[in-house]
Amino acid sequence: MNKLFIFLLAGLTFYSCKSTKQDEPIEGIVMEGEYGDDYEGEYEEEYYDEYEEGYEEENPYVRPIYNSSRTLFADLIHTKLEVSFDWEKSRLKGKATITAKQHFYPSDSIVLDAKGMDILSVKMDGKDLKYNYVDSLQIHINLGRVYTKTEKFTLVIDYVSKPNERETGGSDAITSDKGLYFINPKGEDKTKMPQIWTQGETEANSVWFPTIDAPNAKTTQEMLITVEDKYITLSNGKMIASKKNTDGTRTDHWKQDLPHAPYLFMMAVGEFKVVKDSYTRPDGSKMEVNYYVEPEYENQAKAIFGETPNMIKFFSQRLGVEFPWDKYHQIVVRDYVSGAMENTGAVIFGDFVYKNERELLDGNDQSTIAHELFHHWFGDLVTCESWANLPLNESFANYSQYLWDEYRYGLDEADYQAESEADGYYSSAENGGYMKLIRYDYFDKEDMFDGHSYNKGGRILHMLRHYLGDDAFFAGLNNYLTTNKYKAAEVHHLRLAFEEVCGEDLNWFFDQWFLGKGHPIIFTEQEINKENGTVTLKIRQRQNKDEFPTYRIPVKVGIWDESGMRTEKIVIDSVDQSFTFAVKGELKNMLFDNEQMLLGKYYEEKPMSQFVHQFENATRYRARYTALKRLKSDKSVEADKVFLSALSDKFWNIRIAAIEFGTKIKRSNNDAITAKMKDLAANDPKSQVRAAALDYLSTLLEKQEATAILKKAIETDKSFLVLGKSLESLAKMNQEEALNVARKLEKENIESTRMTIAELYAQFGEEQDGAYLESLVQRKDLKGYEELRAMFSYVVWVIRMSPETLEKSQGILSQLSESKNNYTKMYFSRAVQYMMGNIYERINNLDVEIATLEEAKSFSMADEKKREKHKLEDINNNLSTFLSVEEDR
Numbered sequence: 001m002n003k004l005f006i007f008l009l010a011g012l013t014f015y016s017c018k019s020t021k022q023d024e025p026i027e028g029i030v031m032e033g034e035y036g037d038d039y040e041g042e043y044e045e046e047y048y049d050e051y052e053e054g055y056e057e058e059n060p061y062v063r064p065i066y067n068s069s070r071t072l073f074a075d076l077i078h079t080k081l082e083v084s085f086d087w088e089k090s091r092l093k094g095k096a097t098i099t100a101k102q103h104f105y106p107s108d109s110i111v112l113d114a115k116g117m118d119i120l121s122v123k124m125d126g127k128d129l130k131y132n133y134v135d136s137l138q139i140h141i142n143l144g145r146v147y148t149k150t151e152k153f154t155l156v157i158d159y160v161s162k163p164n165e166r167e168t169g170g171s172d173a174i175t176s177d178k179g180l181y182f183i184n185p186k187g188e189d190k191t192k193m194p195q196i197w198t199q200g201e202t203e204a205n206s207v208w209f210p211t212i213d214a215p216n217a218k219t220t221q222e223m224l225i226t227v228e229d230k231y232i233t234l235s236n237g238k239m240i241a242s243k244k245n246t247d248g249t250r251t252d253h254w255k256q257d258l259p260h261a262p263y264l265f266m267m268a269v270g271e272f273k274v275v276k277d278s279y280t281r282p283d284g285s286k287m288e289v290n291y292y293v294e295p296e297y298e299n300q301a302k303a304i305f306g307e308t309p310n311m312i313k314f315f316s317q318r319l320g321v322e323f324p325w326d327k328y329h330q331i332v333v334r335d336y337v338s339g340a341m342e343n344t345g346a347v348i349f350g351d352f353v354y355k356n357e358r359e360l361l362d363g364n365d366q367s368t369i370a371h372e373l374f375h376h377w378f379g380d381l382v383t384c385e386s387w388a389n390l391p392l393n394e395s396f397a398n399y400s401q402y403l404w405d406e407y408r409y410g411l412d413e414a415d416y417q418a419e420s421e422a423d424g425y426y427s428s429a430e431n432g433g434y435m436k437l438i439r440y441d442y443f444d445k446e447d448m449f450d451g452h453s454y455n456k457g458g459r460i461l462h463m464l465r466h467y468l469g470d471d472a473f474f475a476g477l478n479n480y481l482t483t484n485k486y487k488a489a490e491v492h493h494l495r496l497a498f499e500e501v502c503g504e505d506l507n508w509f510f511d512q513w514f515l516g517k518g519h520p521i522i523f524t525e526q527e528i529n530k531e532n533g534t535v536t537l538k539i540r541q542r543q544n545k546d547e548f549p550t551y552r553i554p555v556k557v558g559i560w561d562e563s564g565m566r567t568e569k570i571v572i573d574s575v576d577q578s579f580t581f582a583v584k585g586e587l588k589n590m591l592f593d594n595e596q597m598l599l600g601k602y603y604e605e606k607p608m609s610q611f612v613h614q615f616e617n618a619t620r621y622r623a624r625y626t627a628l629k630r631l632k633s634d635k636s637v638e639a640d641k642v643f644l645s646a647l648s649d650k651f652w653n654i655r656i657a658a659i660e661f662g663t664k665i666k667r668s669n670n671d672a673i674t675a676k677m678k679d680l681a682a683n684d685p686k687s688q689v690r691a692a693a694l695d696y697l698s699t700l701l702e703k704q705e706a707t708a709i710l711k712k713a714i715e716t717d718k719s720f721l722v723l724g725k726s727l728e729s730l731a732k733m734n735q736e737e738a739l740n741v742a743r744k745l746e747k748e749n750i751e752s753t754r755m756t757i758a759e760l761y762a763q764f765g766e767e768q769d770g771a772y773l774e775s776l777v778q779r780k781d782l783k784g785y786e787e788l789r790a791m792f793s794y795v796v797w798v799i800r801m802s803p804e805t806l807e808k809s810q811g812i813l814s815q816l817s818e819s820k821n822n823y824t825k826m827y828f829s830r831a832v833q834y835m836m837g838n839i840y841e842r843i844n845n846l847d848v849e850i851a852t853l854e855e856a857k858s859f860s861m862a863d864e865k866k867r868e869k870h871k872l873e874d875i876n877n878n879l880s881t882f883l884s885v886e887e888d889r
Contacts, residue, residue: 065441069386069488070214072103074110076262077152080222081209084249085196085269090182092161096210099154101147108146110155112139113206113213115179116166120158129155136166139210161208169446176337179207183335191781193294195270197333197348199341200263202387202445211262216385216488218259226251227269234268234292236260236344238326256344258325259486261383266343268292268331275301279309281322287312292331297354304353305330307366307408311373314407315400320478324381324485328373340368342375342397351783359752362687362721366408367401367417374400377481385488387445391437391514392489394449395457402462412651415596415621418462422599425455434517434547438491459599460513466597467509467554468502476501491515508552518548522572522602524592528583535559535587536580539572550575551600558594560617561587567594589613596620608634615642624649625657632661640669647676652686659692663700674700681709687719694722698729707734714741724756735764746772751786758793765797770805773797774812787824791816795831799838803871806839810878817882832882839876843869 080097100110116136122129124143132140139157147153163180179199184192198208206213223235229250233239237256244250272292279287289308291301308328316322325345336350349372353365378396398421406414428451429435435452437460442448465473480489480497495510521543527536537557541550553572558565562585570579589610592602608631615627628646631639643662649655659680663673677700681693694713698706713726727745731738742757758776761769773794776782782790798809817828846869853862 067386067388067440067442069216072216073107074100075103076100076212076217076219079211079219082224084226087182087185090164090185092180092208094159094161094209096157097154098210099152101152102149104149106146106148108143110141110143112141112210114139114210115207116162118160118162123156124153157210159210163207177204179204189780192334193270195333197268198266199337200265201341202263205262205265213262215261215263215383215387218261218486220259221256221265223254223267224251225267225269230271231269232272232274232292234329234331234346236266236346260344260380264344264380266346266348268333268348272331273298277302277309279312288327290329292329300356303357303360304355305369308369311370311404315374318403318474319377319481321377321481323376325376340372342372342379344376344380347372352785358718358720361719366404370400370404371397381486382481382484383488385490387448388440388442389438389490390448391453391457392491392494394453395461398454398458399461402458412621416653418459419622421455422459425451425459428452428455436517437514456599463597463599464509466595472502512549512551516549518543520551520553520600522600524602525605526590528587533583534580535583535590536578537590539577541575553598555598556594558591560589560613561585589617591618591623596622608636612638612642621651624654628657628661637668644669644672647673647680652689655680655689656692659696663696687721690717690719691722691725694726695729698733703733707737711741720750720752724752727756727760731760731764739764751783755786755789758790762793762796767801767805770797777812778815787819788827791824791831795835799835803868803875806875813882829883832879836876836879839872843872
């Protein structure tokens with residue numbers, strides 16, 4: 001699952017449980033029974049007491065947390081669900097027909113997960129079975145007799161699912177575990193299509209059907225969904241029948257004959273439009289690839305999702321494993337609780353993917369589409385056996401984004417996006433702590449959905465690819481997939497699959513990167529010996545040795561001299577190391593990690609002339625970007641030429657880097673740079689570059705000329721990004737003009753423009769702009785993140801306003817507090833706290849003013865300030881009630 005927001009992780013506190021040391025017997029004593037009450041042989045009281053005393057004082061045993069995979073006492077074989085809905089009560093009426101068998105040991109019972117349901121009956125062969133459902137979490141069913149592992153049995157469970165009537169949890173990554181969601185079920189919100197959808201990961205599907213809700217369980221599936229005839233349905237597998245009923249309803253029958261994990265079951269219901277597409281398999285047969293969208297976006301569906309068939313073909317060929325499922329549909333829903341979800345053959349996306357043609361000029365969501373598609377091999381075909389092994393799902397899905405960018409947009413784009421992924425990991429680790437990638441000691445399984453499982457895991461796979469080489473790497477992936485297909489796997493299955501292909505023991509790599517934590521911090525410097533014709537590369541690992549290991553790092557070093565360019569392979573495995581290489585003539589440059597594939601922070605100390613050479617000769621994006629970054633403080637003519645050259649670079653983010661690093665410093669070729677910048681602002685094919693160039697011009701040109709250029713861009717550029725950035729740039733130099741332009745744009749009903757206006761008003765707006773912000777936060781058609789941004793814009797604006805306006809804001813806040821948007825709910829209390837903090841600051845400032853006025857004997861003005869202070873105190877008291885309500889929830 002691709003998560004589209006910043007991971008906000010709290011530091012983890014590790015709990016552990018204390019136990020008595022029983023597993024090391026005392027010499028001469030044979031323990032029997034649970035507590036070792038019986039013994040035989042010689043027994044020395046004094047020795048025993050001494051041992052126990054030493055144990056208590058010096059050797060306490062603390063058992064660490066270990067979250068294992070679910071022990072499977074029974075195996076699911078087939079799950080058939082027949083469901084219908086009570087929209088008024090947001091309930092599901094279901095009948096589950098479950099075929100299972102005992103996993104190994106004979107037993108007369110089975111335990112199924114079923115959260116918060118009404119269980120109406122449990123039958124086998126038409127006869128009622130005894131069951132226990134005291135905790136409303138699991139059904140303990142007595143089968144009536146003992147069954148062995150070779151005997152199948154089939155249960156029929158009638159039940160009612162009540163997702164809105166149970167306590168729910170969630171995390172920063174998946175904000176709710178309700179499982180089944182009724183969106184605007186009564187149709188009260190005319191701006192939002194009534195719909196039903198599910199979200200199963202991690203273990204929330206057992207809210208709407210009984211199952212063994214664990215990633216290492218697998219089952220084939222049938223879904224019979226009965227709805228009003230106006231509704232479209234979607235589920236896993238193929239629709240094998242659709243029958244109209246006499247009461248105006250219709251029953252759609254979906255069936256999937258290949259087993260998958262219960263958390264991947266899905267269904268969706270609504271008045272969606274189905275835009276049909278297809279993928280042609282190697283044998284010439286066509287597979288359905290359809291897009292389910294709201295009517296408003298029917299004409300945009302192929303612009304949003306149209307690369308999907310090409311992605312399926314590319315990934316199938318790259319892995320040597322044909323897409324393993326019978327269809328691939330994608331659906332967009334409202335109020336989704338995550339980014340997207342890889343339900344087998346039926347992926348759900350949040351409404352962030354809805355974009356029109358102009359919005360698509362500034363960027364698409366192909367990385368998310370690729371991420372969810374790749375899960376159909378890594379996650380759906382082969383599933384992590386426990387949440388501790390989640391990176392076996394998410395790291396690969398993350399890396400698919402690199403593979404697709406590399407294929408579709410080129411190596412520079414892939415490397416640029418990879419740097420963003422690495423930065424996401426660094427941020428996650430710095431804020432939430434450094435974790436092992438495969439970690440069994442998590443407190444909550446939801447903690448696994450972080451910048452380690454996703455971002456770091458993707459970067460680790462990239463390093464493994466470079467170490468093994470493409471042929472061995474993709475052969476290893478093929479081996480892993482074909483060996484473990486339709487099964488669950490742990491990290492050692494992956495290691496063994498690679499070892500079988502390459503013939504090398506890879507424990508060192510997996511122990512260091514998958515089972516260890518952190519990343520290397522490396523400093524390098526050069527020592528040139530012209531007499532001997534050598535250069536020595538000195539390398540120091542400087543990560544905290546108490547917390548992180550000394551890494552083993554196979555890496556290539558690029559060397560440029562008079563004979564040309566060559567690479568040298570080295571292996572770093574010590575804190576301080578030196579490597580000496582022959583040099584012919586002048587050393588032009590030495591580049592550590594020539595392939596720019598390492599995850600870690602490293603700093604090269606070398607002459608600026610080498611960075612000039614590096615920019616002009618290195619082939620990888622990060623090396624060229626680093627060269628620009630290091631040259632920004634160099635005033636040489638050679639560096640100036642580099643920045644002027646970089647403004648015409650083939651890759652768009654190098655052009656932006658040249659703007660950001662080079663052009664804000666007075667340089668010898670400033671006139672040439674200014675001319676080039678005007679050309680970029682008007683003509684660059686990438687909207688991000690045009691926006692950056694316009695922002696630069698606003699700081700360089702005279703106010704009148706810059707204002708004219710920015711206003712022209714706002715009026716003529718088709719990019720909403722350029723419009724927004726131009727408005728922001730205009731506000732930096734001419735707030736009044738920016739506000740006037742923004743007020744004329746208020747009728748633009750495009751998300752990015754609305755947010756640009758809102759955030760401009762938040763910083764600079766006046767009382768008159770409140771009407772726009774108030775109407776914006778009260779709109780019912782805002783997308784998830786848009787509603788969140790609108791709320792914060794309103795809050796930032798209102799705290800600058802008069803006490804009277806602040807007083808009126810409480811009605812708006814009351815509406816926001818009742819929002820059904822999960823992200824607004826999550827951050828509402830923070831917004832209120834932010835308001836209160838700013839109001840406290842205003843109160844403190846008033847205290848100072850009042851004291852000054854009283855000292856000057858201006859008592860009437862002091863009394864006026866006191867009245868304002870009391871009003872602000874009352875407002876803060878009222879705001880505190882919102883926090884109390886949130887705590888009660």
